[in-house]
Amino acid sequence: MTAIEPEHPVAVVGAGTMGQGIAQVALVAGHPVRLYDALPGRAEEAARAVAGRLDRLVAKGRMPAEARDAAVARLRPVAELAGLADSALVVEAVVELLDVKQRLFRELEEVVADDCLLATNTSSLPVTAVAGPLRRPGRLVGLHFFNPAPLLPLVEVVRGHATDEAAADRAYATAAAWGKTPVRCADTPGFIVNRLARPFYAEAFRLLEERAADPATLDAVLRESGGFAMGPFELTDLIGQDVNEAVTRSVYEAFFHHPKFTPSLAQRRLVEAGLLGRKSGRGWYDHAEGAARPEPDTAAPEKAPGALVLHGVLPPAAAVLPELIEAAGIAVTRGEAGGADGGYFALPGGARLALTDGRSATGDAGEPAVRFDLALDYRSCARVALAASPGTSPADLRATVGLFQALGKKVSVVADAPGLIVARTVALLVDLAEDAAGRGVAGPEDIDTAMRLGVNYPRGPLEWGRELGAAWVRRFLANMESEYPGGRYAPSQPLRRRAAVKENLLPS
Numbered sequence: 001m002t003a004i005e006p007e008h009p010v011a012v013v014g015a016g017t018m019g020q021g022i023a024q025v026a027l028v029a030g031h032p033v034r035l036y037d038a039l040p041g042r043a044e045e046a047a048r049a050v051a052g053r054l055d056r057l058v059a060k061g062r063m064p065a066e067a068r069d070a071a072v073a074r075l076r077p078v079a080e081l082a083g084l085a086d087s088a089l090v091v092e093a094v095v096e097l098l099d100v101k102q103r104l105f106r107e108l109e110e111v112v113a114d115d116c117l118l119a120t121n122t123s124s125l126p127v128t129a130v131a132g133p134l135r136r137p138g139r140l141v142g143l144h145f146f147n148p149a150p151l152l153p154l155v156e157v158v159r160g161h162a163t164d165e166a167a168a169d170r171a172y173a174t175a176a177a178w179g180k181t182p183v184r185c186a187d188t189p190g191f192i193v194n195r196l197a198r199p200f201y202a203e204a205f206r207l208l209e210e211r212a213a214d215p216a217t218l219d220a221v222l223r224e225s226g227g228f229a230m231g232p233f234e235l236t237d238l239i240g241q242d243v244n245e246a247v248t249r250s251v252y253e254a255f256f257h258h259p260k261f262t263p264s265l266a267q268r269r270l271v272e273a274g275l276l277g278r279k280s281g282r283g284w285y286d287h288a289e290g291a292a293r294p295e296p297d298t299a300a301p302e303k304a305p306g307a308l309v310l311h312g313v314l315p316p317a318a319a320v321l322p323e324l325i326e327a328a329g330i331a332v333t334r335g336e337a338g339g340a341d342g343g344y345f346a347l348p349g350g351a352r353l354a355l356t357d358g359r360s361a362t363g364d365a366g367e368p369a370v371r372f373d374l375a376l377d378y379r380s381c382a383r384v385a386l387a388a389s390p391g392t393s394p395a396d397l398r399a400t401v402g403l404f405q406a407l408g409k410k411v412s413v414v415a416d417a418p419g420l421i422v423a424r425t426v427a428l429l430v431d432l433a434e435d436a437a438g439r440g441v442a443g444p445e446d447i448d449t450a451m452r453l454g455v456n457y458p459r460g461p462l463e464w465g466r467e468l469g470a471a472w473v474r475r476f477l478a479n480m481e482s483e484y485p486g487g488r489y490a491p492s493q494p495l496r497r498r499a500a501v502k503e504n505l506l507p508s
């Protein structure tokens with residue numbers, strides 16, 4: 001299916017944040033663009049704002065002045081919907097209210113030609129419902145851009161139940177022709193990104209509620225160990241707590257209060273108090289002029305042990321550690337014990353040092369144990385989080401801190417939270433992604449692309465799951481579920497199936 005040719009006009013209805021961005025994208029792609037807004041004067045104002053943004057691109061040398069002049073000449077604010085009659089595509093970006101969108105598309109149907117493609121930029125309403133009252137619902141598709149639309153490449157192309165395949169294909173091809181990276185997804189709550197990203201925020205908020213660590217430490221661990229560009233606290237302060245919570249709540253409602261999507265009480269309190277983040281001057285952090293940013297908890301320098309004994313086989317995620325430890329001049333000898341429960345290092349005082357497996361370090365037996373967190377890559381990460389059981393000697397805890405410091409890492413010693421920080425976040429991201437893939441929400445490649453481009457994750461969740469091993473993720477989550485019964489951490493059926501297939505070495 002071919003894209004809509006650039007000579008055909010594109011209309012954008014709703015000239016707010018998203019409408020302006022989408023209009024700019026279509027304009028730069030060469031289309032004549034009509035801009036309409038229900039608020040009198042808003043479309044003209046928006047057209048001036050778009051022209052101003054193009055001016056800045058020219059000033060930065062990213063756009064020739066002639067191209068800007070031609071683009072501005074192609075942009076036309078219109079005062080009536082009737083002015084959109086010759087459009088080949090209408091993209092709607094009005095308020096997020098179902099009845100407003102439905103009414104608008106009904107009116108548009110009376111104005112545009114029968115072959116005009118209709119698109120909604122809704123982030124949370126079902127595309128199927130938006131198209132419900134239309135005479136010809138087959139031509140309505142979801143085109144979910146991300147903010148700021150001119151900069152972010154991802155576009156989710158959502159096919160509602162009534163959407164014609166040809167309409168979805170044409171929307172996909174058009175987004176690609178506009179220089180975007182489109183992904184196809186089914187009409188399910190939150191589409192890909194807003195559905196799969198929920199645990200990134202929720203796990204950190206839960207860890208705060210459980211007093212595992214403070215926001216600065218949790219942010220630092222997810223950034224410097226997990227490889228995420230921003231931590232959940234600083235990111236939601238940027239997005240706005242109200243905006244982020246509204247997405248969480250809408251996905252939670254849409255999934256009939258499924259425990260995997262439970263919103264956070266701590267975030268609710270912020271929203272209720274009007275502590276919305278940067279825009280209100282305070283959220284998780286104080287953003288007042290001159291306010292000091294809290295530092296993450298970082299352990300003071302300690303001495304590394306001279307040698308360690310490795311028992312059993314470390315899980316794939318931690319398999320590189322013996323090599324790194326030896327490269328740091330610490331001898332690693334092989335011990336006899338270990339096996340079923342995964343490998344561990346014996347610390348000089350007798351405590352077992354192991355990658356978290358979803359249980360707390362204390363476990364059921366309360367034996368001396370130190371658990372370290374998952375890292376995106378132990379070779380390059382700047383920080384590692386760890387926790388010790390109460391039975392661990394201070395000397396063994398200090399030796400572990402010294403060990404990771406000898407590998408060049410900062411160390412955050414946190415409270416003994418099951419599954420620590422990065423591991424439990426990533427395990428849930430993997431689980432939700434496997435579940436979405438299993439349910440046909442989107443293809444595996446599109447899921448990983450969406451999470452890398454839509455929310456800037458360092459690795460697609462399915463790829464991450466493959467690196468960790470489905471069996472490891474399944475066991476990790478089963479352990480988490482026994483720590484916190486209630487279904488939030490229960491491994492999804494597609495993840496369990498993948499783990500079983502892999503363990504039995506059947507082709508997947």
Ligand SMILES: NC(=O)c1ccc[n+]([C@@H]2O[C@H](COP(=O)([O-])OP(=O)(O)OC[C@H]3O[C@@H](n4cnc5c(N)ncnc54)[C@H](O)[C@@H]3O)[C@@H](O)[C@H]2O)c1
Binds near residue numbers: 104123
């Ligand atoms: N802001 C984001 O980060 C973001 C990201 C992706 C998708 N979205 C979705 O995009 C849509 C618009 O969001 P926004 O942030 O740009 O909102 P906004 O409030 O900035 O703009 C909405 C505009 O629509 C106009 N409008 C309202 N009702 C109208 C009608 N019946 N006809 C014509 N114009 C009308 C308003 O006057 C306003 O100018 C929503 O569906 C939202 O869920 C937003």
